[in-house]
Amino acid sequence: MPDAADLRAAFVEGMSRAATFVAVATTDGDGGRAGVTVSSLTSVSADGDMPSLLVCINRQSPAATAILQNRAFCANLLAESQQGIANLFAGRSETNRAERFDQVSWGVGDLGQPILTGATAAFECRLATALLWETHHIIVGRVSAVRLSGNASALLYGQRAYRKAIHLTEDS
Numbered sequence: 001m002p003d004a005a006d007l008r009a010a011f012v013e014g015m016s017r018a019a020t021f022v023a024v025a026t027t028d029g030d031g032g033r034a035g036v037t038v039s040s041l042t043s044v045s046a047d048g049d050m051p052s053l054l055v056c057i058n059r060q061s062p063a064a065t066a067i068l069q070n071r072a073f074c075a076n077l078l079a080e081s082q083q084g085i086a087n088l089f090a091g092r093s094e095t096n097r098a099e100r101f102d103q104v105s106w107g108v109g110d111l112g113q114p115i116l117t118g119a120t121a122a123f124e125c126r127l128a129t130a131l132l133w134e135t136h137h138i139i140v141g142r143v144s145a146v147r148l149s150g151n152a153s154a155l156l157y158g159q160r161a162y163r164k165a166i167h168l169t170e171d172s
């Protein structure tokens with residue numbers, strides 16, 4: 001058995017090899033307006049009463065607290081050109097949390113949730129359920145509206161860098 005630090009390092013390295021898409025989970029309401037960059041956006045089901053998805057957000061992120069209070073959020077799947085927005089909502093720029101939404105173009109969806117302009121797809125959700133698993137909230141949303149932009153190419157993140165997908169032919 002590896003010791004805990006070695007196991008953690010191997011887990012992080014293994015997971016870094018997965019290319020994931022990059023989304024910003026945004027929320028607004030009585031719990032405040034907030035947003036956080038996530039790679040943990042996952043489709044759960046298209047065939048329940050309504051489609052559903054989940055995001056995992058660190059319990060220390062103010063966005064997680066706000067989503068739980070607002071009971072609604074929007075999962076904004078970023079387009080290839082939106083690395084800057086990913087960095088902004090990951091706290092990788094000088095901008096403080098309160099000013100993040102001043103740096104981007106956004107609108108308001110049917111549930112009152114912030115929709116980032118140019119996101120390749122925006123999934124507006126009501127909070128269905130949430131589970132606190134050790135460090136992270138696993139937040140499940142029922143999708144009530146989907147907005148698709150004209151740009152279907154999503155920004156990816158893998159091996160600790162932003163990437164884009166290329167189409168492989170059978171012999172490549």
Ligand SMILES: Cc1cc2nc3c(=O)[nH]c(=O)nc-3n(C[C@H](O)[C@H](O)[C@H](O)COP(=O)(O)O)c2cc1C
Nearest residue numbers: 036037038039040056057058061062089090091157
């Ligand atoms: C590409 C990328 C993916 C990330 N995915 C997640 C995630 O799925 N869940 C999470 O809690 N944090 C994730 N983070 C980290 C948060 O974005 C970051 O810790 C957070 O925004 C810090 O700012 P805050 O505390 O003001 O929210 C990710 C960061 C990046 C750059």
